[in-house]
Amino acid sequence: MRAPVIEVPRLSAVPWLVHGFGTRRFGLDDLKAEAAKRKATIVVLDQIHSDIIRVIERPPARRIEGDASATGTPGLLLVVKTADCLPLLLLDKKRRVVAAVHAGWRGTAQRIAERAVAALREHFGSDPADIIAALGPSIGPACYEVSEDVRRHFRDAGLPGDPFSPRRGRPGKFRLDLAAANAAQLETAGVPSRRIVRVGRCTHCDPDLFSFRRDRDTRHRLYNFIGILAG
Numbered sequence: 699m700r701a702p703v704i705e706v707p708r709l710s711a712v713p714w715l716v717h718g719f720g721t722r723r724f725g726l727d728d729l730k731a732e733a734a735k736r737k738a739t740i741v742v743l744d745q746i747h748s749d750i751i752r753v754i755e756r757p758p759a760r761r762i763e764g765d766a767s768a769t770g771t772p773g774l775l776l777v778v779k780t781a782d783c784l785p786l787l788l789l790d791k792k793r794r795v796v797a798a799v800h801a802g803w804r805g806t807a808q809r810i811a812e813r814a815v816a817a818l819r820e821h822f823g824s825d826p827a828d829i830i831a832a833l834g835p836s837i838g839p840a841c842y843e844v845s846e847d848v849r850r851h852f853r854d855a856g857l858p859g860d861p862f863s864p865r866r867g868r869p870g871k872f873r874l875d876l877a878a879a880n881a882a883q884l885e886t887a888g889v890p891s892r893r894i895v896r897v898g899r900c901t902h903c904d905p906d907l908f909s910f911r912r913d914r915d916t917r918h919r920l921y922n923f924i925g926i927l928a929g
Contacts (some may be wrong), residue, residue: 700721700906702724704719706787709787709924714926715766715789715924718922719785719897720921721906722907724920726830733775740775741758743765745763745764745778745831746763747805748763748764748805749805749809752767753817754768756774767797769796770796771929772927777923778923779921782909782911783805783836783837783876784834785808785830786832787798788829788831789830790825791828799811803848811880812887814928826889828929833881833897834922835897836901837867837901839863841900842873842876843872845872849872858885859879877896
């Protein structure tokens with residue numbers, strides 16, 4: 699049986715780090731149990747498909763909007779929820795800082811991955827060349843059909859690379875590779891390609907993962923998290 703949480707070996711090798719990409723067998727109660735075991739406080743933003751990055755120094759007194767969070771404070775567990783969108787976990791071992799990013803097509807079109815790297819650089823002095831980026835499960839290009847208006851958003855934003863391919867027999871429809879689009883942004887921001895790790899599992903194809911496009915379920919989400927261990 700597969701584990702309820704997908705871990706990335708390069709991140710698991712860091713002794714002071716906790717992280718994971720949750721499956722459908724890792725719910726909110728499991729997340730709370732993980733946080734309690736690690737003596738950590740969960741930080742979840744109200745995700746609005748934006749390019750807003752929140753730098754978190756202490757547990758927020760109230761829920762705040764945004765689609766990425768970053769911290770250098772031990773004992774905070776940064777969480778993003780997904781069900782087809784791409785979760786990204788960023789780590790700078792030298793500066794001991796982390797970030798969690800929610801990248802749907804709207805956030806991707808607004809360069810949220812690139813902006814998250816910039817936030818680590820500006821607020822913590824991170825060198826992008828030192829960052830490890832883990833790209834979690836998301837809907838894959840074979841399953842992700844979008845219209846010309848989405849492609850136009852990317853084109854108008856001048857994003858690097860071309861993550862679109864025409865859908866045969868479907869004029870005006872395209873396949874979108876979210877992981878490739880965000881990897882291109884990370885490289886543009888200075889993260890070396892060798893430090894970008896892709897989990898590569900498609901939420902739409904994998905029954906162990908939640909997919910909004912497949913299930914049309916607005917209630918269930920995958921919990922993806924990263925944090926610096928206290929003590």
